[in-house]
Amino acid sequence: MEKKEILTSELQKEFNKCSRCGTCMAHCPLYEATGMEAFVCRGKLELLTKIEKGEIAWTDKLAEIFSTCLLCGGCHYGCPNGVSGEKIIQLARKNMVETRGLGPIKKGVFQHLLNNNGTLNKAGKLMYLSSKFKVRPLMRSLGILKLFPKNLYDLEKMVPAFPKKNFRQLMADKLPQKELSNPRYTVAYFTGCVTQLMNPQVGVAIVDLLTANNVKIILPEQGCCGMPALANGDYKNGLDLVRKNVESFQKEKVDYIITDCASCLGAWEEYPEYLQDESVKELTDKVMDINRFLIEVLDVHFEPQLADGEKPIKVTYHDPCHLKRTPGGKTCPRELLKRLAPKYEFVEMKFADSCCGSAGSFMITHYDVANKIGEKKYKAARESGANIVTSACPTCIMHLADGLQEDKNIEVKHVVELAASCLPKEQQTKIK
Amino acid sequence: MDRKHIDYFISVLGKDNVLVTEEERICYSYDGTFNRGLPDVVLMPEKTEEVAKIMKYANEIKVPVFPRGAGTGLSGGSVPQDGGIALVLSRMNQIKEISREDLLVVAGPGVVTGKLHKAVEEEGLFYPPDPASSAVCTIGGNIAENAGGPRAFKYGVTRDYVLGLEVVTPTGDIMRTGGKTVKNVTGYDLTRLLTGSEGTLGVVTEVILRLVPKPQTKSTALIAFDKLVDAARAIGSIVANGIIPVTIELMDDTTIHCVEANNKIGLPLDVEAVLLIEVDGKAEQVKSDIEDIAEICRKEGASSVEVATDKAGMDRLWKGRRAVSASVLQLGPTKISEDATIPRSQIPAMVVKLKEIAKKYDIPMPIYGHAGDGNMHPNIVADKDNPEEMARVKKATDEIFEAALALGGTLSGEHGIGLMKKDYMEMAYGKVGVDYLKAIKKAVDPNNILNPGKVF
Numbered sequence: 106m107e108k109k110e111i112l113t114s115e116l117q118k119e120f121n122k123c124s125r126c127g128t129c130m131a132h133c134p135l136y137e138a139t140g141m142e143a144f145v146c147r148g149k150l151e152l153l154t155k156i157e158k159g160e161i162a163w164t165d166k167l168a169e170i171f172s173t174c175l176l177c178g179g180c181h182y183g184c185p186n187g188v189s190g191e192k193i194i195q196l197a198r199k200n201m202v203e204t205r206g207l208g209p210i211k212k213g214v215f216q217h218l219l220n221n222n223g224t225l226n227k228a229g230k231l232m233y234l235s236s237k238f239k240v241r242p243l244m245r246s247l248g249i250l251k252l253f254p255k256n257l258y259d260l261e262k263m264v265p266a267f268p269k270k271n272f273r274q275l276m277a278d279k280l281p282q283k284e285l286s287n288p289r290y291t292v293a294y295f296t297g298c299v300t301q302l303m304n305p306q307v308g309v310a311i312v313d314l315l316t317a318n319n320v321k322i323i324l325p326e327q328g329c330c331g332m333p334a335l336a337n338g339d340y341k342n343g344l345d346l347v348r349k350n351v352e353s354f355q356k357e358k359v360d361y362i363i364t365d366c367a368s369c370l371g372a373w374e375e376y377p378e379y380l381q382d383e384s385v386k387e388l389t390d391k392v393m394d395i396n397r398f399l400i401e402v403l404d405v406h407f408e409p410q411l412a413d414g415e416k417p418i419k420v421t422y423h424d425p426c427h428l429k430r431t432p433g434g435k436t437c438p439r440e441l442l443k444r445l446a447p448k449y450e451f452v453e454m455k456f457a458d459s460c461c462g463s464a465g466s467f468m469i470t471h472y473d474v475a476n477k478i479g480e481k482k483y484k485a486a487r488e489s490g491a492n493i494v495t496s497a498c499p500t501c502i503m504h505l506a507d508g509l510q511e512d513k514n515i516e517v518k519h520v521v522e523l524a525a526s527c528l529p530k531e532q533q534t535k536i537k
Numbered sequence: 538m539d540r541k542h543i544d545y546f547i548s549v550l551g552k553d554n555v556l557v558t559e560e561e562r563i564c565y566s567y568d569g570t571f572n573r574g575l576p577d578v579v580l581m582p583e584k585t586e587e588v589a590k591i592m593k594y595a596n597e598i599k600v601p602v603f604p605r606g607a608g609t610g611l612s613g614g615s616v617p618q619d620g621g622i623a624l625v626l627s628r629m630n631q632i633k634e635i636s637r638e639d640l641l642v643v644a645g646p647g648v649v650t651g652k653l654h655k656a657v658e659e660e661g662l663f664y665p666p667d668p669a670s671s672a673v674c675t676i677g678g679n680i681a682e683n684a685g686g687p688r689a690f691k692y693g694v695t696r697d698y699v700l701g702l703e704v705v706t707p708t709g710d711i712m713r714t715g716g717k718t719v720k721n722v723t724g725y726d727l728t729r730l731l732t733g734s735e736g737t738l739g740v741v742t743e744v745i746l747r748l749v750p751k752p753q754t755k756s757t758a759l760i761a762f763d764k765l766v767d768a769a770r771a772i773g774s775i776v777a778n779g780i781i782p783v784t785i786e787l788m789d790d791t792t793i794h795c796v797e798a799n800n801k802i803g804l805p806l807d808v809e810a811v812l813l814i815e816v817d818g819k820a821e822q823v824k825s826d827i828e829d830i831a832e833i834c835r836k837e838g839a840s841s842v843e844v845a846t847d848k849a850g851m852d853r854l855w856k857g858r859r860a861v862s863a864s865v866l867q868l869g870p871t872k873i874s875e876d877a878t879i880p881r882s883q884i885p886a887m888v889v890k891l892k893e894i895a896k897k898y899d900i901p902m903p904i905y906g907h908a909g910d911g912n913m914h915p916n917i918v919a920d921k922d923n924p925e926e927m928a929r930v931k932k933a934t935d936e937i938f939e940a941a942l943a944l945g946g947t948l949s950g951e952h953g954i955g956l957m958k959k960d961y962m963e964m965a966y967g968k969v970g971v972d973y974l975k976a977i978k979k980a981v982d983p984n985n986i987l988n989p990g991k992v993f
């Protein structure tokens with residue numbers, strides 16, 4: 106078999122530095138949950154050495170092994186030799202897709218649910234119908250559910266009921282009213298798929314928070330950040346989405362680009378690398394997580410009052426993998442929550458910064474493993490005594506909500522939803 | 538492997554604990570070295586009885602069994618040879634008992650060392666052996682290799698803490714050695730024989746480990762020396778003054794430069810060596826010990842002394858030492874970590890010799906290690922895909938071992954012989970010694986089933 110060039114020369118150098126020391130096993134949520142060496146970075150790198158040399162080919166088994174990774178970066182963070190496991194694995198997936206195409210499951214997920222705006226809406230409506238009228242047979246006849254392994258028939262349970270109007274439709278007639286005469290900043294909001302389609306109240310909260318703080322917000326044309334496709338090796342569709350987003354946002358004159366999704370943030374930060382275009386950095390340098398923007402740039406403050414006899418609501422926080430290692434990624438969301446006292450009381454939970462197992466579409470394609478990883482988290486959330494578990498990544502929120510759905514006294518929300526609820530009543534937009 | 542055999546293993550272990558695809562087996566074909574060997578099947582037992590059944594069956598069908606913990610070994614000990622069974626013990630990972638009264642812990646062999654540390658420390662107890670791989674390596678692997686670690690200077694190595702074992706013999710019977718008492722002279726000391734036997738004499742399936750009370754506090758000093766000989770002499774002086782630090786780690790100039798190039802910690806670049814010294818115990822004792830150490834080192838010619846007593850400060854000082862192993866890779870892609878060990882008094886002579894060898898064969902060789910107990914880690918950095926260089930490496934390695942033995946030392950302080958050093962065994966042990974080892978092996982493993990091809 107012929108030798109393969111899979112990695113960029115820079116990553117190849119890192120890859121060669123892996124000494125198989127095994128330290129990544131202590132930092133890999135998948136290894137912790139499964140105890141299987143094929144699922145940790147070290148095992149995959151050994152396999153990749155053999156793929157590169159042409160000693161093994163992309164079989165179904167190999168594809169399954171490489172698909173089973175959260176790209177959480179835990180291995181990279183823990184590696185004494187600084188090997189970026191998650192980037193190497195992602196490029197291996199690219200080679201896999203180039204060699205044998207996307208597997209049927211992945212294809213189904215991306216084409217029907219996650220690929221671009223149009224198809225997402227169609228699938229979104231379907232999901233909504235399905236959860237409302239229990240028309241699973243309809244979905245099945247349309248060939249979506251058929252594509253999932255058996256345990257994924259639970260998918261419907263996990264995806265929250267779809268709202269009638271998506272975020273941008275909701276905001277269409279409201280944003281103009283929020284025109285400010287002399288705004289402090291103008292920001293473009295990259296909404297991400299989950300907020301746009303499933304949790305519009307998160308977007309509304311952000312609009313309210315920024316408007317209340319005299320910040321002008323615009324919503325440029327946009328699609329999916331590209332991460333679900335890229336992460337799974339589908340660079341053709343992924344790069345297409347990246348390019349379109351960049352073009353659209355480059356047209357706007359803004360001070361910052363904000364996002365409420367840690368994964369979108371991570372994707373945007375890598376845009377220059379994906380496009381091999383340094384000039385894109387000018388744009389991507391403006392991207393900032395909403396929590397950091399509220400704390401570090403706006404320095405927001407709230408005056409929530411407790412009514413007589415009202416008790417503070419206990420809130421805890423889960424660190425999304427793609428936020429916790431960015432500047433202010435761990436501190437800003439916590440600081441924001443602390444500024445909501447006395448209405449909310451922040452409590453730290455155990456394992457707050459360990460991966461929840463959601464990893465974008467991973468929780469859809471690997472529902473069982475994702476749940477196994479999540480268990481430690483669900484337990485810690487219960488033990489924290491909090492009534493609300495918050496996070497700053499919509500997929501983590503979806504996954505945690507799924508795992509905690511039996512716990513009727515625990516809600517899972519985005520940090521900004523709580524923050525917006527502490528604004529004066531007249532500054533809060535009501536949505537039906 | 539014959540389907541019949543696979544079916545038998547599945548009947549014993551269940552489907553999920555028997556890995557047959559090539560892709561999965563490849564993930565158990567290595568350890569922390571560049572040795573490779575593909576097993577025919579990977580078995581992951583959860584109970585002692587399952588291990589016994591596997592061993593019995595392996596004897597029947599005459600297929601070798603290679604025990605494996607986390608695969609972090611640095612001598613090729615767990616790497617299969619010519620196929621066979623990789624017996625992965627990481628699923629036997631329960632901590633069964635922690636006793637404050639008897640000061641002991643009972644655990645499965647697959648418990649990760651770092652998790653055991655945490656569990657006993659939560660009870661106010663302390664398990665001292667701390668190989669640098671603690672976050673991943675297993676207690677079973679530690680026992681098989683008699684692992685050491687930085688704390689060994691004061692507290693000793695794994696062997697000093699093993700009270701008793703449950704093992705499955707190479708022929709598949711279950712045996713207990715030692716027990717829950719510190720004193721025990723009933724029969725031969727099989728616990729000690731099995732500790733450090735590198736998985737060749739039995740599969741460890743349960744361990745009873747001795748614990749000590751957790752030390753109250755600790756403190757760390759980073760001390761730089763213009764001259765390496767001064768650093769070596771200072772180590773002797775500290776000990777001669779009746780102070781036993783937990784750790785005395787040494788880094789030579791090559792190592793310091795590598796660390797600084799990668800990390801910018803602020804280590805001095807114009808010195809020949811730095812020592813990192815840690816003391817522990819009661820607060821007042823720690824304070825006076827670290828002051829005394831600083832004083833002694835200054836007298837012996839230290840050019841700078843920095844002391845930290847809080848966690849953040851200590852972490853900062855340790856950061857450089859932790860970065861060593863990765864930083865030296867900038868000198869080349871393959872690191873061969875030797876751990877020839879010599880009596881403490883011979884450290885200066887050994888370091889001089891090592892530098893000579895590095896120069897003679899033109900090979901980068903950063904030297905660092907647990908200087909307190911003479912356990913040096915000269916690291917040869919090379920490129921394993923460059924045969925010409927690897928030939929020089931082989932010659933240099935030969936000379937390192939010769940030098941260590943000539944100075945009254947030994948081939949390996951803590952990593953074991955495995956595949957990497959077995960060619961040197963006769964040189965170190967003599968023919969009589971090696972024959973004695975072989976006789977023991979033959980007596981307990983007549984079919985040569987358990988980890989064949991290792992140690993000798």
Ligand SMILES: Cc1cc2nc3c(=O)[nH]c(=O)nc-3n(C[C@H](O)[C@H](O)[C@H](O)COP(=O)(O)OP(=O)(O)OC[C@H]3O[C@@H](n4cnc5c(N)ncnc54)[C@H](O)[C@@H]3O)c2cc1C
Nearest residue numbers: 606607608609610614669675677678679681685736741951
């Ligand atoms: C980065 C790094 C740092 C290290 N630092 C140190 C250090 O400071 N000190 C030190 O001493 N070592 C160190 N090591 C070496 C290694 O971690 C130790 O030898 C450790 O004890 C191996 O444990 P393991 O579980 O990985 O065993 P493995 O590598 O899987 O196996 C090692 C040997 O033990 C046998 N074995 C494993 N489990 C059992 C069992 N249950 N019954 C019988 N035999 C068994 C195997 O057959 C093999 O011969 C380091 C390694 C790395 C990669």
Ligand code: SF4
Nearest residue numbers: 123124126127129184
């Ligand atoms: S921690 Fe880094 S060097 Fe060690 S095995 Fe994992 S990727 Fe390789």
Ligand code: SF4
Nearest residue numbers: 133175177178179180
């Ligand atoms: S990216 Fe995360 S899941 Fe994937 S190997 Fe690394 S630590 Fe494990």
